[in-house]
Amino acid sequence: MTQLQDMYEESRRLSQLLVAVAEQAKANFAQSIAPFGIPVHLARAVLLLDSPAPMRELANGLACDRSYITSLADQLEERGLIARVQGDDRRIKLLALTEAGTTLRDQMSDAVARHSLVLQRLTSEQRAELAPILKTLAGSGATEVARAEC
């Protein structure tokens, strides 16, 4: 009984810690991209556009509605970071990074990695230890991994 309660208490603390760390990781991400003068939601889209992708695909990738992607695309276009390109299926529009977009993506990707908490605070041994546990935790939801961060 007490044993069970203790286990609950422990896992509660662990969950809190996990979410707290993730919040920090997000704040860290925001800080890493801040110098580039681009809001977080646009940055995530740019980082996701490794190759030209249908808007629908981006909607899946960011786990949000198609209509929201339209507004993201508008903003990215205004900034000259992407272009809308006709797909073979003429209903489809591909979002393709412009040269400026590609440059920005590379720079941001680098900055994000370099400043990451994981890199700054953990030894390579700790990282090696952490990875499999997180994978287990991610479980079947691992398919959605791409979504969450971007």
Add this chain to the structure above:
Amino acid sequence: MTQLQDMYEESRRLSQLLVAVAEQAKANFAQSIAPFGIPVHLARAVLLLDSPAPMRELANGLACDRSYITSLADQLEERGLIARVQGDDRRIKLLALTEAGTTLRDQMSDAVARHSLVLQRLTSEQRAELAPILKTLAGSGATEVARAEC
């Protein structure tokens, strides 16, 4: 050079995984409290109100503005979960759980712990391994741990 890039790549993946897991943990939290018919932001407040606390304190705890706490308190009051109590300093109002609030908090606390990913997917060995790494990751931000989950 390539070694550095590899390390970046590894830590990028790890960060993504971390955030993805945390997203799942949050979704899990939401699911755990869903049966109680209370929105997430109210649930967090209730779980934080272990003992009567000034609204100011709750604002710190939830890392948000005082004005937002006013609206949370209004909603919690409407639901009969808390009462506003005069503090000794008469500028201060303490938020105190009612009997219904206390009952709800206990039930939710239990449900959240029981359904937690950490408990469901990890062995106690893995949990023991994870804890110190997360603490390291949380680093000096550990003070803000209470904030993030609640």
Add this chain to the structure above:
DNA sequence: TATTGTTATACTCTATAACTATA
């Protein structure tokens, strides 16, 4: 008929600024 992207609109969460009452 089903799907892609678009438009117009509305909602949720949260903050800012100005205010009141205490201290």
Add this chain to the structure above:
DNA sequence: TATAGTTATAGAGTATAACAATA
């Protein structure tokens, strides 16, 4: 003067529903 809470208002981010073009 500074602080606690309140009010009114506004903004960011995102969704819903109806629509046009294409399949």
